[in-house]
Amino acid sequence: MRVRTILSWTMAVVVGAAVVPPPAAAAAAPVPPPEQSLAEFLQQTLDSLAFQEVLDLAPRTSAQAGARAAAPAPTVDKEAAPSVQRAPGAAAALAAAQPIFQQPQIDATVLELDRHGRVAGSATVLMSPQYPRGVVVPVDANLHTTGVRWRQWDDAGWYVNRGQGTIDVLPGREDAPLDYMLPYPASVLKLMVAFGVLRLVDQGVVGLDDTYRYQPTTISSLCGAASADTVRKYLDAALTQSSNNASCALIKMMWDHNAIDGLNQQFQDLGLETLRLVGTNPVNGGRWGNTITMSSLDTAKLLAIVNGGRGTLWTAPDGRRVTRNVLSASSRALFLTALGRQGFNWMLSTTNYCGRDYPAPGIPQVVADRWIGADGTVTVAGNRFGQDVRPCNAEAQVTFAHKPGWVNNSGADAGIVRSLPGEAKRHYIISVFSNLGDQYRDPGRPATPAGTVPVEYTQKFAQLGAAVDRYQAACRR
Structure with missing residues (x-):
């Protein structure tokens, strides 16, 4: 284990200012000791942020949840539902808001990368x-764990079964020490879609410039x-502005080429067992x-x-060595470039809201020029953020090649952070899934x-992103 020197800081510095003071439980975290493992830091930081204090804009009673749980789960497009934050009745929802029913589901990983990636x-x-x-989570040298019984998300079951799922994702994990229901990934699933399409490109089945x-x-x-x-433009739209139409087209294209089953099998072969499209x-x-x-x-x-x-x-569970050559260099470059041009920087990073007191600053990333208008404000797929991001771009410390996702009960973000020239060195991957989508908001x-897009997530995720980034910037290299 590498020895770390952690800069002295308080959570107030990490998370930035808010319009209203944060709840007492989330106001401060203990100063980390000079030598603290990444796992200890991540667990303590998540605990200190008090995610259980968010408000639910669509609270459910146990009786209501039980009635839904008794019926078969509908086969629906989860992401077709309108945002609770943007719905015509949003004001009424705020008036009816209640504290979240119980401790939220949060699944977070940080991978630290060396200078060779x-x-x-x-x-x-x-x-x-x-x-x-x-x-x-106990994870071995191959970034693999058998210590969790992974369960499929169940909307109603989260209420009536204390967040414990009933459908196993993987067989043979009944005796695992941990039992966890994976949050629905929302639009982060588009990472799997893009990987599957680029796999077809590398095989010569389709071309990027094919229509x-x-x-x-x-x-x-x-x-x-x-x-x-073109396949190229569909990929760009899916990854940079989270286009559902483009993503559906790419999924159908994979079905047309009988590639969905092969994609899911490759995830298994690579030791990415929970990735299932x-x-x-x-x-x-x-x-x-x-x-x-x-x-x-x-x-x-x-x-x-x-x-x-x-x-x-x-090394995958079957003994095969996994390398970057799973995708060609050109496919990896296209994938990384698209993620780096992501338009929705509003969960782990909040640079699209540059200059506002709320939400708190997150990962200090640079915003891609393609979304910035002449007045410095960001507009993505018709969503106007309304803040001049040029001051934050001038102060940015990192790039963040990432993909967020959101529905009512899912908030997720995953990406690669790399320091900009002249900034404190860091290179890491952060991935966070939760059930805290646009149905939830912070008190106060x-x-x-007017005329701008609402914040779809609790600012606690931005506070988490900022904390992780400060920790990584403070590590000895």
Whole structure:
């Protein structure tokens, strides 16, 4: 284990100012000792942020949740539902808000990378009603764990079963010491989609500049109507502005080439066992439901491949060496470039809200020029953020090649952080999944400025991102 020197800081410095003082339990974290493991730091930081203090804009009673749990889970597009924060009745929802029913589900991983892009350290922490203070996942030298019984997300079951799922993601884990229900990954699933498409590109099955004509035989409210574009442009839209139409088109294209089963098998072969793009609809690429699973650890490992570290990244359970050559150099470069041009910087990083007192500053990343207008404000896919981000770009310390996701009960973000020239050196991957989507907000949150997009997540995620980044910047290299 590497020895670390941690700069003296308090959580007030890490998380930045807010319009209203944070709750007492989240106001400060103990100063870390001079030598503290990444896992200890991550667990203690998650605990100190008091995620259980968020408000629920659509609270459910136990009776209501029980009635839903008794019925079969509907086959729906989870991401087709409108944002609770943006709905016409949002003001009424705020008036009816209640404290969250129980400790939220949070699944977080940080992978530290050496100068060659190889994993030099890791930590994975789970929080749930079963583990309200957070529990560190035992992970071996190959970034693999058999210590968790992974369960599929169940919307109603989270209420009636204390956050413990009933459908196993992997067989043979009944005796694992930890039992955890994976949050639905929301649009972070588009990382799996992009990997699958680039796999077809590398195999010569499709070309990036081929035009794909998306012609669904059944129209989905998630996916939209027929369209036509190049594979390259669909990928860019899916990754940089989280286009559901583009993602549905790419999923349908993979179905057209009978590539979905092969993709899921490759995830298993690579030791990315919880990555499962399962249950989507072959006729339109939609039907994104709870059968789609991702853990923060396996997502971070997928990003380690995309990042392109040298040599063996890890050894899969079947003994095969996993290297960056799973994808070609050109596919990895395209993938990384698209993630680096991400438009929605508003969960672990909050640079799109530059200059506001709320939300708190997150990972201090630079915003891609493509989204910045002449007045310095960011607009992405019709979503206007309304803040001049140029001052934050001038002070940025890192790039953050990432993909966020959000629905009512899912908030997620995963990406690769790399220091900008002249800044404190850090290179790491951070991956966070939770059930804290746009259904939840912080107490005392200020009103959204007119004509701008509301903050979809609790600012506690930005505080987490800032804390992790400061920790990494303070490490000895």
